[in-house]
Amino acid sequence: MGTRTLHVTNTLTRQLEAVQTQEPDHLRFYSCGPTVYSYAHIGNFRTFLTADLVVRVAEAIGWKVSYVSNITDVGHLTQDDVADAGGEDKMEKALHSKEGEQFQNVWDLARHYANAFIDDWDRLRLKRPLVWPRATEHMREQIEAVEKLIESDHAYVTPTGVYFRLSSFPDHGKLSGNRDKEQLKVAVRDVVQDDNKEHPGDFALWKLDDKHLMQWYSPWGWGFPGWHIECSVMAMKYLGETLDLHAGGEDLVFPHHESEIAQSECLTGHEFCPYWIHTRFLQVNGEKMSKSKGNWYTVRDLVDGRGVDPVALRYALISVPYGKPNNFTDQTLKDAARNVERMREARSVAESASAAQVAGEDVVGGRLVELYDKALDAMCEDLNTAVALAQALEGAKLIRESLTDGGSADSAKASLLFLDQIDALLGIAPPVETAAEALAEAEPVVEGKPIAEWIALRTSAKASKDFATADQIRQTLDAAGIELRDTPDGVIWKRKTSM
């Protein structure tokens, strides 16, 4: 410990760099969270998992981590700056959708999806941040920030709202490379129609709109904050004026993060954040997954709807390093499920060997320490999950090889330590209790009989050598999506995932 450090590909420089924290061994880390107008999809979670891995690696190398991830619960316009503000916002749109009918109002809707989001977060075993600040709970801070920007001439008031004056911040474009202002003008000309703005690229800090479903009173009248200001304000409130590392999805590079930098640096007069990382999109069957296309999966679609092990889903989502697109397919999920199964197998073999208390040498510890070190090194090197997972699997294989037919208590102890460390680092080798709990939920009933009864019937059929009946029962359960496995410790059943 102490000799390793975290390296990331910094979006600002496009270089692999060692993260130098302002305070030694203390990482101040902000990760952009979701807008809660619907259930978060697995692509959202790929990004949140990148942040999760940053936290895990930082902790593994002995850093203290101050981790903040926001929840955007204000509906922003679907088109950034429609002049008359008559365009529906995302929340409002969601409220008027079929699924939205169950909610009393937008506040109710936001609360519902925020709660669902946190449930999914926990199910995928993401570490919780220090705080989950919400935009609606930081309105005063946002208004104050806008006022400050106006005072310092970085923003101006118009009849439609308050806008950030891009020309007042020469560094605009340093993150995305969109430095050419004329180019920017061309690019946005088609969309932006507000003639009150000085430059088409100027973005909204406050939108005046007394018909908006969520509105607050400001010095400029009733309205709501611009999308970008919340992150600047909340990040600085909880982490200080300069962060160490800021993360988000690749689509946020421009305009969101670019705008965050502009606002924040104009507010404080110094650098907002020296290191930025962006997670590439998750694709589904080779196509971009997006809410507008409607081809997205939520965590609950897969876990509740198709019986996918949440840990397997987590594995699938982190199996490709964050800097490359990950093409999510049924095969990805199957591979992941298989690998998680092997981690669990190793855990259960080690638990049995540990319980048996056999004396003898530790024959695996040395190798497992090497493998863990390699995994941690890989994670420190720009979160190379592909290599880290390979080490995890190799370790699990070694454990199964060495302990399946019994092994010493010392070997078992070293194995369990390895699995715990790997789980702390990657979250893919859960303790047995978790698996047992997962299986303990509602025992399924097939053709009127609980599983246990079927198993008993089959066991007695086997005892009397009536293998035809035994196989018949296996098939019946198989058709109902239940798989039986004969083990030395008895018969166990598991739910097959439908993929």
Added chain:
RNA sequence: GGCGUCGUACCCAAGUGGUUAAGGGAAGGGUCUGCAAAACCCUCAUUCAGCGGUUCGAAUCCGCUCGACGCCUCCA
């Protein structure tokens, strides 16, 4: 039009100047099992999209060609 990423076996993917090109899945063979599953053993890229160049030496560096993709506009 501007900014940027990528192309490694049937599939996912590591490797970014130098011993036999990680690992996983799938597939085939075997041990075990009443059967099955699991587990274990074995097999599975003389080759890294194509073409040129630099080099003693390249999948790795440079150039071009072809192909895929992302952002620039709500999006993780």
